Amino acid sequence: MQHPRPGEVLFTERTPRVVAARKLQRRRDRDAARRFLVEGPQAVREALGSPAAPGTRSPRADQAAPSSGAAGRAGVVELFVTPEAADRYPDLVAEAPSVSVVTEQAMASLADTVHPQGLVAVCEFLDVPLRAALASGPGLVVVLAGIADPGNAGTVLRTADAAGASVVVFPDDTVDPYNGKCVRASAGSLFHVDVVRGGDSLACVGALRDAGLRVLAADAYGAHDLDRYTDDGGLSGRTAWVFGAEAHGLAPEVARAAHARVKVPIHGRAESLNLAAAAAVCLYASARAARRPAAS
Amino acid sequence: MQHPRPGEVLFTERTPRVVAARKLQRRRDRDAARRFLVEGPQAVREALGSPAAPGTRSPRADQAAPSSGAAGRAGVVELFVTPEAADRYPDLVAEAPSVSVVTEQAMASLADTVHPQGLVAVCEFLDVPLRAALASGPGLVVVLAGIADPGNAGTVLRTADAAGASVVVFPDDTVDPYNGKCVRASAGSLFHVDVVRGGDSLACVGALRDAGLRVLAADAYGAHDLDRYTDDGGLSGRTAWVFGAEAHGLAPEVARAAHARVKVPIHGRAESLNLAAAAAVCLYASARAARRPAAS
Numbered sequence: 001m002q003h004p005r006p007g008e009v010l011f012t013e014r015t016p017r018v019v020a021a022r023k024l025q026r027r028r029d030r031d032a033a034r035r036f037l038v039e040g041p042q043a044v045r046e047a048l049g050s051p052a053a054p055g056t057r058s059p060r061a062d063q064a065a066p067s068s069g070a071a072g073r074a075g076v077v078e079l080f081v082t083p084e085a086a087d088r089y090p091d092l093v094a095e096a097p098s099v100s101v102v103t104e105q106a107m108a109s110l111a112d113t114v115h116p117q118g119l120v121a122v123c124e125f126l127d128v129p130l131r132a133a134l135a136s137g138p139g140l141v142v143v144l145a146g147i148a149d150p151g152n153a154g155t156v157l158r159t160a161d162a163a164g165a166s167v168v169v170f171p172d173d174t175v176d177p178y179n180g181k182c183v184r185a186s187a188g189s190l191f192h193v194d195v196v197r198g199g200d201s202l203a204c205v206g207a208l209r210d211a212g213l214r215v216l217a218a219d220a221y222g223a224h225d226l227d228r229y230t231d232d233g234g235l236s237g238r239t240a241w242v243f244g245a246e247a248h249g250l251a252p253e254v255a256r257a258a259h260a261r262v263k264v265p266i267h268g269r270a271e272s273l274n275l276a277a278a279a280a281v282c283l284y285a286s287a288r289a290a291r292r293p294a295a296s
Numbered sequence: 297m298q299h300p301r302p303g304e305v306l307f308t309e310r311t312p313r314v315v316a317a318r319k320l321q322r323r324r325d326r327d328a329a330r331r332f333l334v335e336g337p338q339a340v341r342e343a344l345g346s347p348a349a350p351g352t353r354s355p356r357a358d359q360a361a362p363s364s365g366a367a368g369r370a371g372v373v374e375l376f377v378t379p380e381a382a383d384r385y386p387d388l389v390a391e392a393p394s395v396s397v398v399t400e401q402a403m404a405s406l407a408d409t410v411h412p413q414g415l416v417a418v419c420e421f422l423d424v425p426l427r428a429a430l431a432s433g434p435g436l437v438v439v440l441a442g443i444a445d446p447g448n449a450g451t452v453l454r455t456a457d458a459a460g461a462s463v464v465v466f467p468d469d470t471v472d473p474y475n476g477k478c479v480r481a482s483a484g485s486l487f488h489v490d491v492v493r494g495g496d497s498l499a500c501v502g503a504l505r506d507a508g509l510r511v512l513a514a515d516a517y518g519a520h521d522l523d524r525y526t527d528d529g530g531l532s533g534r535t536a537w538v539f540g541a542e543a544h545g546l547a548p549e550v551a552r553a554a555h556a557r558v559k560v561p562i563h564g565r566a567e568s569l570n571l572a573a574a575a576a577v578c579l580y581a582s583a584r585a586a587r588r589p590a591a592s
Contacts, residue, residue: 159573164563192565227584267460267583269488273576277455280573281580287563288523 010083011102013109018102021080021122022110027176030125035077036178038121039111041089046188047076047123048095075124082107085118092119112180125178126190127197130204133167134211138194140165140286141213141240145201145254146173147275148245153177154185155276156243161189163283164290169196171204173251205242205257213240215258217250218282220272222261226285229262235289241282246275306379307398309405314398317376317418318406323472326421331373332474334417335407337385342484343372343419344391371420378403381414388415408476421474422486423493426500429463430507434490436461436582437509437536441497441550442469443571444541449473450481451572452539457485459579460586465492467500469547497538501553504536511536511554513546514578516568518557522581525558531585537578542571 011018023029024037038047079096082104086093093099102110110120134141142160147153153175160168170177177183177195196204208215214237229235242258244250255261264273264281273281307314319325320333334343375392378400382389389395398406406416430437438456443449449471456464466473473479473491492500504511510533525531538554540546551557560569560577569577 155570155573158566159569161564162562162566162569162573166564187567189566227587231588264580265583266458268457268462270454270458270485271483273455273458274451274572276570276572277451277458277576280569280576284560284577287561291523292527
């Protein structure tokens with residue numbers, strides 16, 4: 001057993017396993033270990049694959065089997081917990097394969113937040129190859145192309161999950177999905193969808209087209225208005241949405257490779273929408289079209 | 297003239313007018329002066345009411361006249377600018393009623409961002425009373441009830457503008473719309489819509505009902521599904537959306553006072569949407585319903 005009994009010494013920020021885990025805050029070390037950190041009770045519970053909280057739905061259960069490395073346990077290797085959090089979340093401690101009880105200071109060194117909630121799990125990478133993710137025939141796919149802000153990327157991942165997307169792709173030109181801020185902003189959705197990590201954005205668009213998806217580039221200067229495109233049936237089939245960086249938009253060659261460039265209409269005097277808002281509008285337009293095909 | 301000629305001394309962070317302006321970073325001092333700070337070339341341009349950039353639309357021009365304190369000049373009192381920014385943005389310097397050229401250090405003390413862009417304007421408050429804002433008969437109103445995060449509030453303000461809302465209400469239980477982070481996140485939209493500041497959330501809902509608007513509470517546990525509500529014509533008339541805090545949602549008495557509690561459907565396994573995403577989906581549902589009433 002890793003965790004001290006009453007009276008035993010707590011692990012500190014200098015204990016080698018704490019030091020090793022802390023290194024996972026850096027992408028280089030994550031890539032070497034193929035492990036990442038998950039923080040806080042909600043995310044740790046998702047990572048452990050605990051029974052969903054009441055009210056949580058899982059309509060994708062039937063799709064999850066073939067390709068999903070994300071379904072069920074996400075490969076928690078170790079749980080670091082403060083004594084206080086261990087008392088507060090006995091279910092999580094009981095489920096973890098290995099538990100290390102640490103000082104508040106060690107927790108602060110592992111955690112990414114200002115007010116850590118006393119739990120950090122080391123998890124194995126859970127991304128799946130694009131080919132495997134596409135093998136299950138997903139109806140809604142999201143590609144994050146060239147997004148540098150981890151909070152934005154995590155938020156769109158969360159929204160994609162809520163809108164019913166089952167695959168989210170983080171190509172090489174986008175922030176690491178295992179970045180602590182991205183994991184946190186995803187609010188557990190990292191564990192709900194098939195995450196694809198790496199690869200070239202342009203090659204990804206090609207693979208999506210080859211898999212029979214209609215690829216739509218969200219583009220503030222796109223030729224197609226989202227509402228009209230929806231009315232014309234453009235969202236009626238299996239769709240992949242490609243979202244680019246907030247400031248510069250999609251790389252021109254990526255936008256050109258899509259079947260269509262679609263813009264969210266601006267009705268007022270705002271110059272544009274931010275990425276998270278634009279993605280929410282596009283993805284829920286697809287979700288609504290899938291729900292009532294007659295109206296789309 | 298306030299600004300030094302070549303060879304003259306630049307204002308420093310200890311110059312009294314810089315010190316006075318810096319105080320506007322605090323709400324208490326903003327309230328006393330009824331002035332706030334606007335940072336960066338884009339926002340300063342909006343504040344000055346400069347001609348819109350190419351591609352910017354202003355379909356609300358016809359609505360703006362009766363009540364809008366937001367239309368046209370927003371009451372820039374003074375512009376602080378570094379020598380470099382003065383060279384770069386001569387149009388903004390020319391338009392400002394009073395210009396103070398300051399050191400980089402003084403600019404850093406005035407600016408809220410890590411990498412200030414060399415321009416900070418002092419503006420007069422531009423909010424309008426709720427009664428005045430409602431007198432113009434707005435078709436889409438947004439109420440931010442109990443939102444503490446200025447970035448979230450500013451983002452929803454931006455999205456509201458993009459979706460065609462013409463009034464956004466910040467009641468007393470919500471962050472100050474003149475908070476620097478909120479101003480920045482609004483990306484200029486603070487100057488595009490009628491902003492109402494202060495007042496009680498519940499009283500605001502009452503006033504909106506009295507003004508003939510259908511008041512909808514965005515509520516993750518609402519009885520009405522947004523898609524079905526839209527299909528049933530619930531969004532066909534003049535609408536006010538009320539959004540609450542991300543963590544706790546709307547205060548029960550505020551949600552109860554609305555005509556209906558509407559939830560954005562969750563199709564995947566996400567527990568919820570974040571505030572900005574949920575607001576984008578709701579407001580664009582209204583925008584779409586207004587655009588093609590036959591389908592709503």
